[in-house]
Amino acid sequence: MLDLDAEVLRPLLTETTALLEELAGDRPPRRILDLGSGTGAGTFALLQRFPEAESVAVDASATMLHRLQEKAHELGPADRAHTVQADLDGEWPPLGTFDLVWASASLHHLTDPDRGLGEVFSVLRPGGLLAVLELDSLPGFLPYDLGFGRPGFEERCRAVLAERTGHDVPHLGADWGPHLSRAGFAVKVERVFDFELAPPLPPAAGRYAEATLRRGRAHLYDRLDPDDQAVLDALLEEGGPHHVLRRSDLTVRTTRKAWVAERP
Numbered sequence: 001m002l003d004l005d006a007e008v009l010r011p012l013l014t015e016t017t018a019l020l021e022e023l024a025g026d027r028p029p030r031r032i033l034d035l036g037s038g039t040g041a042g043t044f045a046l047l048q049r050f051p052e053a054e055s056v057a058v059d060a061s062a063t064m065l066h067r068l069q070e071k072a073h074e075l076g077p078a079d080r081a082h083t084v085q086a087d088l089d090g091e092w093p094p095l096g097t098f099d100l101v102w103a104s105a106s107l108h109h110l111t112d113p114d115r116g117l118g119e120v121f122s123v124l125r126p127g128g129l130l131a132v133l134e135l136d137s138l139p140g141f142l143p144y145d146l147g148f149g150r151p152g153f154e155e156r157c158r159a160v161l162a163e164r165t166g167h168d169v170p171h172l173g174a175d176w177g178p179h180l181s182r183a184g185f186a187v188k189v190e191r192v193f194d195f196e197l198a199p200p201l202p203p204a205a206g207r208y209a210e211a212t213l214r215r216g217r218a219h220l221y222d223r224l225d226p227d228d229q230a231v232l233d234a235l236l237e238e239g240g241p242h243h244v245l246r247r248s249d250l251t252v253r254t255t256r257k258a259w260v261a262e263r264p
Ligand SMILES: C[S@@+](CC[C@H](N)C(=O)[O-])C[C@H]1O[C@@H](n2cnc3c(N)ncnc32)[C@H](O)[C@@H]1O
Pocket: 002, 003, 006, 035, 036, 037, 038, 039, 040, 041, 042, 058, 059, 060, 061, 064, 086, 087, 088, 089, 103, 104, 105, 106, 109, 110
């Protein structure tokens, strides 16, 4: 799902890394830290943007880091992409000093993101940059009326999910600017990316919608009424007439935000 997210919303990565290149000026980063790297979407975009750099990807999940290493071998920069498995809510392992720190969709997972930002401050060299990319909800894909079931299915799912994420990940959708300032950073740029991708979409968009619905099913199924459960089942029924991949009316609607800050 993370790989599909990066593929479908590619401008988020290309434009943010371009902005970092511009801000870094004649001192491009040599050591990059990718916090909560997942499968490395940020790591690979950054290693491509900064060919002289090496990166350290930190994540609590060994599975994510394993996939990142596989991709590093497939794509080429294996000798420049290092991984460290660590729980960023605990004591941070010694990581050295960095010119650039990247935290995409990971800060909101931390129990105490302000403490995490304090750690980032201490591993970033003076003049170094921190990029924070965040979201406030999962993307939407479906039309209001699916042609079966009760209209408004996706809105109802999103409302249920919002209730749950409000409880499980309370920092999702936070305004990170004040958090960055409090941690001592100077916020240089704040940018909103509004995506409204319409058909014809690339095949990855359908798979992204399917992966998002599957994830939704794991999290919200029990809280849907039986009619909506049946709709969700039909959208995900392999080979079924209503399978989401059969639809030609999918769109991708999501908002992402990026903050770039400097350690003075
Ligand atoms: C939504 S994913 C984002 C991954 C990647 N940065 C991206 O944008 O594709 C969040 C990642 O943060 C990691 N994560 C969550 N809590 C963590 C923690 N306490 N310590 C380290 N990693 C954590 C998860 O394992 C997951 O890979």
